[in-house]
Structures are given as C-alpha cells and as structure tokens.
Amino acid sequence: MAAPEGAPALVLAVPGTPSAATRSLVEEVVSIARSELPGLDARIGYLEGDDAEFSTLQSVLTHAAEERAERFEQARAAGADVVEPDGPVAVVVPLLAGPDSALLRRVRQAVMDSRVAADLTDVLGPHPLLAEALHVRLSEAGLARADRARLFTVATAADGIILASVGGDEAVQAAGITGMLLAARLAVPVMAAALDEEGAIAAIAEQLRSSGSQQLALAPYLIGPELDPGLLDEAAKEADCSAAEALGPYPAIGKLALAKYTAALGIAPPQQQGAPVR
Numbered sequence: 069m070a071a072p073e074g075a076p077a078l079v080l081a082v083p084g085t086p087s088a089a090t091r092s093l094v095e096e097v098v099s100i101a102r103s104e105l106p107g108l109d110a111r112i113g114y115l116e117g118d119d120a121e122f123s124t125l126q127s128v129l130t131h132a133a134e135e136r137a138e139r140f141e142q143a144r145a146a147g148a149d150v151v152e153p154d155g156p157v158a159v160v161v162p163l164l165a166g167p168d169s170a171l172l173r174r175v176r177q178a179v180m181d182s183r184v185a186a187d188l189t190d191v192l193g194p195h196p197l198l199a200e201a202l203h204v205r206l207s208e209a210g211l212a213r214a215d216r217a218r219l220f221t222v223a224t225a226a227d228g229i230i231l232a233s234v235g236g237d238e239a240v241q242a243a244g245i246t247g248m249l250l251a252a253r254l255a256v257p258v259m260a261a262a263l264d265e266e267g268a269i270a271a272i273a274e275q276l277r278s279s280g281s282q283q284l285a286l287a288p289y290l291i292g293p294e295l296d297p298g299l300l301d302e303a304a305k306e307a308d309c310s311a312a313e314a315l316g317p318y319p320a321i322g323k324l325a326l327a328k329y330t331a332a333l334g335i336a337p338p339q340q341q342g343a344p345v346r
Contacts, residue, residue: 071107077132077158078110078329079125079186081175083168084293086114086122093292093317094163100322105330111158115174125160125175129182133157156187159332161325164191165198165289165315166242168235189328193289194242197320199249202231202287205312211285212254227256228281230272230307232263232300233289243289250287257281260289263303264296273307286311291321 078101082094091112098110111132113125123131136157143150162175172191179186192198206212210224229250233243243260251258257279261272273284286304288295292314304311315321 076156079158079160080112081125081162082114083171090293096317097322101326125178126182129184133184156185158186159329160188161328165193166239187332192324194245198246201315201318201320202250203253209312226283226285228276228284229258230286231260231289234264269303270306284309288314290314
C-alpha cells in the first residue's frame, strides 16, 4: 500500500523543549512511518519550536497549506485538468503515549492559530503495542524476562512495576489500561502513577511492597520529548528502584502514529502485529 496521491501530510506534534536528541528520536519515528506507507508526506512540528532550527507546529501547517496551493496553481498553469483541493491539508498526530490535557490544548491552539484545515487525532495509547514496547524496554534494562516461554531467569527481574505517566489523573487511568496488558505479559503486578505529582510514585511503591512485591521497577509510559530532564531519576530514587528507558523511537511508535493518520483519512492501515503474549 502507498499513500494516495495528494494525500494530506502527517504532522507529528512534538511536545517538550526541542534538542538534537529529540530531533533524532522524532526523525526515526517518521522514518518508521514512511517505511510502512511509501509516498507518505510526513513532517515534524515542535510545540516549543523557534522556527529557526526547530519548526513550530503552526509554521509547519502553514507551509504545508502554501505548498499544496502552489502545486495546484502550477498544475493549472500547465493546463492539467485539476480540481482545487478542499480536504484537510494535514493530519496532526500528537507524539504522546497517553493524554495530557495541557499539552493537547496547546496542540489545538497551534492548529487553530495556523488557520489551516487540519484534522487532529487522539494520542497513541492505550494500545497492546505500547505494552510490548514497555516489556522490551524493561528487558533491555535487565528488569524483566525478554520471553517468559524460555526457561531462564533474570536475577534483577522486577516482581512489581510502577508505570509512570505525566498529565494528571486521566493519564494515569489511560496508563493503567496498558498496564493491565503489561501485567499479563510479565505475570507481575503493574500499577500506574503520576510522575509529575509529588509523592505519587512513592505511594504506589509502598502499595506494591505492602502487597508482597520486593523488587520494583519504574517503567516510563512516555515517549521521551515530553519528559522533564531529571524527573525520572528523581522518581526512581523516591521509589528506591531501578528504571527502564522511555519508549523512544520503538517501532510501535511510528506504526501507531501512522495508524492514527490512516484512520483519520479512512484508508486501510498496514497490517499491525505485536509480539504474542506469552
């Protein structure tokens, strides 16, 4: 399957302060989406961009609209029988695993300020592929078995997981849904807590320990750009446990962003398969 000719652009709305590391992460996510759908016009807009090194979401949408109008005028000038495009210029996909009302308000405001016809999708989760990604990040950190079907042990494997989110109660509830899927994969209790709420991580750690878990692990239900530097380390110290890396450019992130795009356009998404639950 390839992107339809003249299809709207997929614009990733990236939260957080832009950096070289953020750019690398997001470009890898975009590369994954393009590999799944050849011909995809994928672009990156930063909520806190500067329009010099990091283009703002508003300017990316404006440029996409200008380029579409220019293509139409060029085709008409060349004598082609073309119809003026009237659908959305872009589909904006927030690069967030879970809901964050403050960030989503800023995304909506940037779309409105651009005065460009654009569709805005939901965030990427909850989704089984995110549970897979969390499992992989935990196993990479030596905090979970990579495959429960194989008879080997990981000495540092956690017997209780704290799923850390940002964005308030709504984000914690959404993380909890993916947490249930992760618990089924690992066969250990998983509880979600707000990384940006003072004392929340420590409270969940105490709850897990009081129910019998002795070796805890912190799993960020976060892609990365939305995470304040140092916040994860502080939470791990607060809970007295080790932490896995954020989800980052795990392949599922690009696939889910593309799935949001294709669903918004009503076109068939590529086949998506996660690893089987073992």
